[in-house]
Amino acid sequence: MATLKDVADMAGVTVTTVSRMLNNKVNVSDPTKQKIYKAMETLDYIPNEVARSLLTKKSNVIGLIVPSAVNFFFAAVIQYIEEYISAHQYKLLLCISDLNKEKESEYFTMLRASRVDGVIVTSRTRDIDKLINFKAPIVTIERTLSDDIPSISSDNYAGGSLAADHLLKAGCRNLVYIGGSPDLDVEANKRLAGFSETLHKNNIKETVVIHTSERDFINLSYSEVIENLFQEYSEADGIFASNDVIAAQILQYCYKERIDVPRQIKVVGYDDAGLSALCSPPLTTIRQPIMEMCKCAVENIIQLIEGGTVPSKVIFPVQLIERGSSL
Amino acid sequence: MATLKDVADMAGVTVTTVSRMLNNKVNVSDPTKQKIYKAMETLDYIPNEVARSLLTKKSNVIGLIVPSAVNFFFAAVIQYIEEYISAHQYKLLLCISDLNKEKESEYFTMLRASRVDGVIVTSRTRDIDKLINFKAPIVTIERTLSDDIPSISSDNYAGGSLAADHLLKAGCRNLVYIGGSPDLDVEANKRLAGFSETLHKNNIKETVVIHTSERDFINLSYSEVIENLFQEYSEADGIFASNDVIAAQILQYCYKERIDVPRQIKVVGYDDAGLSALCSPPLTTIRQPIMEMCKCAVENIIQLIEGGTVPSKVIFPVQLIERGSSL
């Protein structure tokens, strides 16, 4: 592959001249420019970013760690993050952790070795020790790692609260929450807090809480836990699921068992990331502004990379999207 | 950040010794090893992959170009490719093209500049000129770029054929195919060929063909074209959609319009990438072995990177998955 030197030799100048021209450092005469362009053309020269990175100590790579790509919420995160990153001339190094702590830790080592300029994390990573040594800036989406790592999330408490209000208004009284285990995923657990506290305020004493496992999350399959749910709480008339995949599978269970949604039971999901609109009936859900959150994450990480400062916590509002599963 | 030299100085040896030890080139005495390990530990040393890449001319990065991350098929592709790539100690540089030809072309330039070791392409790219100059190996999934670029696909013709047989056996006589435009996406168009030729063989003369647009694909929203479909072909009793997203939205339309699936109309999708099982009723679909295809793609690209040879064309079998939407 052609190098700067090859180009310079062919154009009859030195590498400095070529480099200067490419980086607009100083004026180069038109005839010289032409010669250089022609040499670049004939040699099919493309600057070596690796060499450039080594010298400038900037890789223009941003790492993104997600627990999964097939989960709709995270698929949307990948899509938007890539869009904004590439619009800023950065490249995306994608890491899928499968919620596996060891893998996550290896990814951090790899990202450091690769000298990425920054990392966006949307996976567990309670492994703060590793992060203390991590020199590049980090921001998180829907996770809180530590106080000095800026986080971006949606208002999960409000989301839970909205869901509760909505189901109560719709006349439900026997309510069930189903979602991830409380020791995994701090931000999303506020959904439960918002949900049950709002129920309390409305004098519904008991919230039935069902926990899903990490395995369910990775496999996108909650059928077992859903069957249990209906066996044990057959009197349920309203369900709040902490993501749309769970909610969709509840709809499916109901379809199979000929339980009429929304007449017999109402279902509210969470995320609104593509799936909810495709369900039959379409899913009432709490919409996270994923696009805005990702945009903010990218802007903040770049801000940090450039030595700036960003808010340590950004919270976006959520919105109830009423569709057929609860009307 | 600590360098090899820092480690060597602290351990009282030269950089060569340290490098040799790290790369197991030659024996290093135990006491020396201990000193080096200790120095690495205290300095929190991590080798600089950028410098390494520059010298070895190997970045250990593989580029993946997909048209979208939120489309279920491609989300699965991303998931599996990342899994296999990282298992082989490679890193994934993800590019999302939005089916945008210009963006694709920029990505290729960027990937070349980044000196990636190989590229897996699952996006359009009829822009072969660019690729001729692309020195790193390329393999494609579900696309054919040119004869000398190895491709991996599923048996799309057989898939269309399976769908036709199935719908015929189920008693449908007024059949509709709905899918992407024929000049976009060569491999998937064989689905239509297999479908309509099979119908012909069974003396069904006419196949109604409806084309979806790129915009529909990117927005994951086919509602307009679906409404048209039902308005113009109200006598349809069987639909074959070239992907599950379209099929899911057909189910949704039917739900809304109180058209009974499968009694009034039967629907068969394509892909079986997570969405189909979540529909209500669950979707009969043609299953592509995405996992196997991705595994093969990664194995082949690595084979090529290492200077080996791979088949120029690999075709995986597909499978009819019968579910509620056609039974």
Next chain:
DNA sequence: AAGAAAATGTCAAACCATTGACATAAAAAA
């Protein structure tokens, strides 16, 4: 004890691009 072989090191070039410090030629100002 002497020479050969093995073990353990050291030196310095190479990878490719960027850039501060200079050098020279050409044009403008005095």
Next chain:
DNA sequence: TTTTTTATGTCAATGGTTTGACATTTTCTT
């Protein structure tokens, strides 16, 4: 004409590793 500017170049160090070519020390043979 001489001195300043300006335009256009050149040289060489730098970034962090790897590695071929040697050098020295230790261990083994005979």
